[in-house]
Amino acid sequence: xxxxxxxxxxxxxxxxxxxxxxxxxxxxxxxxxxxxxxxxxxxxxxxxxxxxxxxxxxxxxxxxxxxxxxxxxxxxxxxxxxxxxxxxxxxxxxxxxxxxxxxxxxxxxxxxxxxxxxxxxxxxxxxxxxxxxxxxxxxxxxxxxxxxxxxxxxxxxxxxxxxxxxxxxxxxxxxxxxxxxxxxxxxxxxxxxxxxxxxxxxxxxxxxxxxxxxxxxxxxxxxxxxxxxxxxxxxxxxxxxxxxxxxxxxxxxxxxxxxxxxxxxxxx
Amino acid sequence: xxxxxxxxxxxxxxxxxxxxxxxxxxxxxxxxxxxxxxxxxxxxxxxxxxxxxxxxxxxxxxxxxxxxxxxxxxxxxxxxxxxxxxxxxxxxxxxxxxxxxxxxxxxxxxxxxxxxxxxxxxxxxxxxxxxxxxxxxxxxxxxxxxxxxxxxxxxxxxxxxxxxxxxxxxxxxxxxxxxxxxxxxxxxxxxxxxxxxxxxxxxxxxxxxxxxxxxxxxxxxxxxxxxxxxxxxxxxxxxxxxxxxxxxxxxxxxxxxxx
Numbered sequence: 001x002x003x004x005x006x007x008x009x010x011x012x013x014x015x016x017x018x019x020x021x022x023x024x025x026x027x028x029x030x031x032x033x034x035x036x037x038x039x040x041x042x043x044x045x046x047x048x049x050x051x052x053x054x055x056x057x058x059x060x061x062x063x064x065x066x067x068x069x070x071x072x073x074x075x076x077x078x079x080x081x082x083x084x085x086x087x088x089x090x091x092x093x094x095x096x097x098x099x100x101x102x103x104x105x106x107x108x109x110x111x112x113x114x115x116x117x118x119x120x121x122x123x124x125x126x127x128x129x130x131x132x133x134x135x136x137x138x139x140x141x142x143x144x145x146x147x148x149x150x151x152x153x154x155x156x157x158x159x160x161x162x163x164x165x166x167x168x169x170x171x172x173x174x175x176x177x178x179x180x181x182x183x184x185x186x187x188x189x190x191x192x193x194x195x196x197x198x199x200x201x202x203x204x205x206x207x208x209x210x211x212x213x214x215x216x217x218x219x220x221x222x223x224x225x226x227x228x229x230x231x232x233x234x235x236x237x238x239x240x241x242x243x244x245x246x247x248x249x250x251x252x253x254x255x256x257x258x259x260x261x262x263x264x265x266x267x268x
Numbered sequence: 269x270x271x272x273x274x275x276x277x278x279x280x281x282x283x284x285x286x287x288x289x290x291x292x293x294x295x296x297x298x299x300x301x302x303x304x305x306x307x308x309x310x311x312x313x314x315x316x317x318x319x320x321x322x323x324x325x326x327x328x329x330x331x332x333x334x335x336x337x338x339x340x341x342x343x344x345x346x347x348x349x350x351x352x353x354x355x356x357x358x359x360x361x362x363x364x365x366x367x368x369x370x371x372x373x374x375x376x377x378x379x380x381x382x383x384x385x386x387x388x389x390x391x392x393x394x395x396x397x398x399x400x401x402x403x404x405x406x407x408x409x410x411x412x413x414x415x416x417x418x419x420x421x422x423x424x425x426x427x428x429x430x431x432x433x434x435x436x437x438x439x440x441x442x443x444x445x446x447x448x449x450x451x452x453x454x455x456x457x458x459x460x461x462x463x464x465x466x467x468x469x470x471x472x473x474x475x476x477x478x479x480x481x482x483x484x485x486x487x488x489x490x491x492x493x494x495x496x497x498x499x500x501x502x503x504x505x506x507x508x509x510x511x512x513x514x515x516x517x518x519x520x521x522x523x524x525x526x527x
Contacts (some may be wrong), residue, residue: 058426092446093521101428101431102431133521208274
């Protein structure tokens with residue numbers, strides 16, 4: 001896959017609380033190349049998660065189009081894998097069963113998907129937990145399981161909706177580093193998957209991304225596209241370097257007004 | 269383990285204590301001033317005597333079997349109708365909008381109020397008895413199935429969609445297992461209500477069953493037999509509920525241990 005393009009997407013919904021139509025996304029356009037790691041950052045309520053769900057095909061949009069290599073996409077597909085903030089692991093399925101779910105849906109033979117799951121369990125470091133249920137695992141382990149489940153389909157694109165927001169701060173740092181490794185940071189861009197990650201955290205965006213889309217307060221639109229100057233591969237040590245801190249400061253400068261607006265709107 | 273023994277000891281001492289007080293009060297203290305007391309509230313010893321009598325002549329089992337048969341048939345019929353209907357209502361919003369007012373009007377009508385219609389439609393006999401019990405079980409199962417389907421986390425459905433699931437797979441892998449905990453609760457509540465309807469249902473033209481036994485004993489002023497019938501219903505209801513809980517533990521290990 002070479003390119004994802006979102007062209008003038010609008011999203012409205014009817015708020016039963018204020019009894020009026022609210023514009024959540026206002027004419028969003030963005031472009032991401034295959035193999036790039038893009039982050040969407042913006043204040044609460046700016047519709048960044050909604051945008052991700054529109055790209056995934058889970059939410060309807062009012063107008064605008066989502067194009068993959070120039071072809072319009074509608075509706076969800078296993079080619080656009082997604083991670084959720086709350087992991088979204090069915091509690092009645094073990095780690096192994098959860099990871100086999102995608103291939104199972106696509107009709108992969110039992111033996112093949114079992115072998116695939118074993119491999120992925122090793123990759124995300126869940127060996128020995130194959131037969132545990134999600135509630136027996138920590139948040140970090142649950143998200144690892146969800147990542148392995150998504151990778152089992154070998155999708156073209158990963159859509160990550162605040163994947164580390166529900167795990168503790170230390171685990172989050174570890175998971176960020178692991179994500180880059182599993183994504184294949186050292187591979188040439190052509191061989192990597194396109195990733196779009198939604199986050200609140202500027203730190204996370206700078207550490208992970210090639211490209212940051214700064215979004216405005218509601219109604220959300222893209223305020224600025226920031227090209228991350230940091231090289232790859234990255235490790236945790238980079239977080240104390242000057243270029244990293246400069247990037248963080250710059251993004252915060254650009255984002256501050258939007259956060260203040262969101263506070264006035266009552267979202268933050 | 270020790271805690272369990274302690275708990276059982278505590279629970280049985282409460283039961284034994286009540287029996288002892290009851291025996292003393294109704295068997296010894298009160299009859300001294302008024303011998304008629306044993307007709308109003310006979311002591312446990314008389315209930316036990318009655319139990320031994322009815323067990324040895326086999327009558328008690330005849331009544332128990334008949335009642336259990338009615339409850340179980342009503343339960344199976346309720347499940348066969350209420351579970352698919354509940355899943356359909358919970359899943360298709362349009363369908364829910366269509367049938368919701370009807371359901372909400374029918375639901376508060378006590379099963380016993382259906383007895384006259386039941387007699388007109390089904391005559392007097394077993395079918396009518398089962399019909400009343402069926403009504404008692406049907407609505408708790410239906411309502412809980414609907415809630416169960418609706419309570420399935422939307423993110424689970426979304427996750428399945430992005431993993432490549434089609435509607436049928438979502439249904440089988442997510443909706444059905446996800447609604448099982450509520451469904452089990454519905455089955456337990458339904459069974460309980462079913463037992464409650466039993467006595468009233470068996471009021472009408474039955475010649476066997478625990479409800480009949482209680483009514484029959486009332487005419488004969490065999491109060492100890494009335495109490496025996498009540499206790500047997502209580503014990504059977506309790507045993508069935510324990511059975512359901514065991515089933516829940518067996519079928520939904522992920523649910524029981526995550527609470």
